[in-house]
Amino acid sequence: MSFFKFCPSCASTHFTFPDNRRFLCEDCEFTYYHNIxxxxxxxxxxxxxxxxxxxxxxxxxxxxxxxxxxxxxxxxxxxxxxxxxxxxxxxxxxxxxxxxxxxxxxxxxxxxxxxxxxxxxxxxxxxxxxxxxxxxxxxxxxxxxxxxxxxxxxxxxxxxxxxxxxxxxx
Ligand SMILES: [Zn+2]
Missing domain, CATH: 3.90.79.10 (Nucleoside Triphosphate Pyrophosphohydrolase)
Known part of the structure; x- marks a missing residue:
């Protein structure tokens, strides 16, 4: 479950975002830490x-x-x-x-x-x-x-x- 539907960088839907902590796009490697x-x-x-x-x-x-x-x-x-x-x-x-x-x-x-x-x-x-x-x-x-x-x-x-x-x- 993620509140992002697409990668904000390349619009791919292939990404991981376990526990809404670290978003990682598998296609472009865009990384976003949803820090506290x-x-x-x-x-x-x-x-x-x-x-x-x-x-x-x-x-x-x-x-x-x-x-x-x-x-x-x-x-x-x-x-x-x-x-x-x-x-x-x-x-x-x-x-x-x-x-x-x-x-x-x-x-x-x-x-x-x-x-x-x-x-x-x-x-x-x-x-x-x-x-x-x-x-x-x-x-x-x-x-x-x-x-x-x-x-x-x-x-x-x-x-x-x-x-x-x-x-x-x-
Ligand atoms: Zn991407």
Whole structure:
């Protein structure tokens, strides 16, 4: 099973693409590594609550998510975290505001292309729970949830469900 029907270089249908990892054309030797993408996720905490976003786009539209996103080329993970938070929530974080938590692999199906990601989690403690959505196209709403009341079934991505379950559930 492949999301490519033809070789992008010579249009041959003779190719291998096991596990969607390395595409190799048997006719022209075109090679493409479908490497994992790196992404960041931010766990904002205030008192005993964790901030979730409600996704406004697929994959997993309507499900709970964390603020964050893909790391751009030539960007550090911390820079990506600060940029995404500025874009999504209008907050200006410093790298020193971020506490590394862990990493977790994720599946990200976008327009029928199955991406594999490595999500890098940071925690950021806030001194106020007043926070608003800047990127309304991406985020339906923000919800603060008590750690004892987090419903894992409402979380879309496996990486986020796993980290919240292991590190933040009470
Ligand atoms: Zn080819």
């Amino acid at each position: 993408a790196a992404a960041v996720a931010l766990v904002f905490t205030f008192e005993d609550k964790v901030l979730f976003t409600v996704r406004n786009v697929d994959p997993d539209k309507g499900k709970w998510d964390l603020p964050g996103g893909f790391i751009d080329p030539n960007e550090t993970a911390e820079e990506a975290a600060c940029r995404e938070i500025r874009e999504e929530l209008g907050l200006n974080l410093q790298v020193s505001d971020l506490k590394y938590v862990t990493t977790s692999p994720n599946n990200y199906l976008y327009k029928n292309v199955p991406y594999k990601t490595m999500d890098i989690f940071y925690e950021c403690q806030l001194t106020s729970d007043i926070i608003k959505v800047e990127a309304e196209d991406e985020i339906q709403e923000l919800i603060w949830v008590k750690r004892s009341e987090i419903d894992l079934d409402k979380i879309g991505f496996v990486s986020i469900r796993k980290v919240i379950r292991e590190k933040y559930l009470k």
